[in-house]
Amino acid sequence: MRSAKDFFAPLAVGAPAPVREVPARPSRAIHFFDPSNPKMAAKVPDMVGTVDVLLGNLEDAVKADKKVEAREGLVRIGQDVDFGPTQLWTRINSLDSPWALDDLTTLVPAIGHKLDVVMVPKVQGAEDIHYVDRLLAQLEAKAGLERPILVHAILETARGVANVEEICGASPRMQGLSLGPADLAADRRMKTTRVGGGHPGYLVRQDPPKGEDGTAQIEAQRATYQQDLWHYTVARMVDACAAHGIYPYYGPFGDITDVVACEDQFRNAFLLGCVGTWSLHPKQIAIANRVFSPSVEDIRHARRVVAAMGDGTGAVMLDGKMEDDASLKQCLVMVDLAEQLAAVDPELKKQYDAIDAEPQGA
Ligand SMILES: CC(C)(COP(=O)(O)OP(=O)(O)OC[C@H]1O[C@@H](n2cnc3c(N)ncnc32)[C@H](O)[C@@H]1OP(=O)(O)O)[C@@H](O)C(=O)NCCC(=O)NCCSC(=O)C[C@H](O)C(=O)O
Numbered sequence: 620m621r622s623a624k625d626f627f628a629p630l631a632v633g634a635p636a637p638v639r640e641v642p643a644r645p646s647r648a649i650h651f652f653d654p655s656n657p658k659m660a661a662k663v664p665d666m667v668g669t670v671d672v673l674l675g676n677l678e679d680a681v682k683a684d685k686k687v688e689a690r691e692g693l694v695r696i697g698q699d700v701d702f703g704p705t706q707l708w709t710r711i712n713s714l715d716s717p718w719a720l721d722d723l724t725t726l727v728p729a730i731g732h733k734l735d736v737v738m739v740p741k742v743q744g745a746e747d748i749h750y751v752d753r754l755l756a757q758l759e760a761k762a763g764l765e766r767p768i769l770v771h772a773i774l775e776t777a778r779g780v781a782n783v784e785e786i787c788g789a790s791p792r793m794q795g796l797s798l799g800p801a802d803l804a805a806d807r808r809m810k811t812t813r814v815g816g817g818h819p820g821y822l823v824r825q826d827p828p829k830g831e832d833g834t835a836q837i838e839a840q841r842a843t844y845q846q847d848l849w850h851y852t853v854a855r856m857v858d859a860c861a862a863h864g865i866y867p868y869y870g871p872f873g874d875i876t877d878v879v880a881c882e883d884q885f886r887n888a889f890l891l892g893c894v895g896t897w898s899l900h901p902k903q904i905a906i907a908n909r910v911f912s913p914s915v916e917d918i919r920h921a922r923r924v925v926a927a928m929g930d931g932t933g934a935v936m937l938d939g940k941m942e943d944d945a946s947l948k949q950c951l952v953m954v955d956l957a958e959q960l961a962a963v964d965p966e967l968k969k970q971y972d973a974i975d976a977e978p979q980g981a
């Protein structure tokens with residue numbers, strides 16, 4: 620077992636020092652594009668600045684006979700495009716595939732200086748992260764990189780979920796986790812055929828009314844309430860990430876046309892503690908940016924609580940509700956996030972700044 624102190628030392632001579640804290644960079648939408656698809660690739664330069672993360676996907680959704688083209692396409696894009704404030708991530712192929720090794724040994728020397736995060740699919744346990752950790756250190760040392768590339772794991776196997784805490788703590792490179800609902804459903808043998816989102820069959824039903832003789836009328840009309848299939852896994856993921864100081868994300872929402880349900884799924888994740896989600900189609904970027912940015916109403920309220928709480932201790936009444944040290948901490952999460960987002964999103968900054976100009980008591 621590695622000692623905690625070992626985490627401060629690079630895993631290869633000449634590799635950059637590991638980070639001690641994962642930088643909190645806005646990543647509301649991680650936008651997936653297939654670098655082997657000429658139409659998608661051509662859109663990348665214009666998407667810079669409109670989305671927090673652009674991710675060149677090399678794994679599922681890229682055809683087997685396009686794997687090399689996708690990898691080379693990503694190298695070209697990484698070398699040619701100025702990403703400015705937008706992060707560049709990649710999703711490599713799974714570690715048991717014939718492509719994963721070449722993905723890393725090609726990408727790190729060619730565009731490692733521009734790559735912020737490597738997303739690793741189908742992570743089963745800490746051993747997968749240890750493998751990638753050492754290999755990245757060797758490649759970084761060889762390429763003379765000055766900052767370490769971070770690692771993001773997808774939670775999409777039953778074993779991965781069972782090992783979620785050890786995965787989060789496996790390396791100082793760990794940046795975060797995403798839910799992979801499609802692979803996870805298959806691995807768990809769930810009986811769904813969708814990529815994320817709910818299912819009309821996963822529900823609870825209102826109790827039956829009672830007849831005059833007191834018997835339950837089970838045939839009567841009774842409301843049903845659809846439940847969230849992903850609540851358990853997302854909640855586990857959020858706790859594991861928070862405990863390790865890294866960031867949780869929802870994942871894909873495959874029904875591109877159902878923008879309403881997509882927004883609901885994203886909002887559930889936001890409320891539970893996720894910092895962002897995946898976008899598979901350009902139209903999902905705006906949804907993610909909206910949902911994963913605190914609303915003006917939330918920030919207005921949060922700032923009022925911060926002001927009312929003075930030194931941050933004790934309890935006060937605001938609008939008929941009790942606020943105290945703990946609710947102040949919740950408000951500070953919102954206020955800090957708003958500041959980070961305002962630094963990269965001028966439109967959002969304008970909206971948050973306008974709160975200060977409102978008349979007192981508004
Ligand atoms: C889902 C898509 C196949 C839909 O593509 P298409 O049919 O071309 O959609 P549109 O006609 O509406 O597209 C309009 C234009 O926008 C471009 N486009 C589409 N998607 C993207 C994109 N992601 N990035 C950039 N540009 C995009 C089209 O080319 C059209 O351009 P034009 O003709 O010039 O107007 C497609 O969106 C797609 O393939 N998306 C990515 C899918 C993906 O990455 N899947 C993998 C992640 S999900 C997963 O892996 C599951 C997970 O691991 C798990 O286990 O749960």
Ligand SMILES: [Mg+2]
Binds near residue numbers: 775
């Ligand atoms: Mg998957």
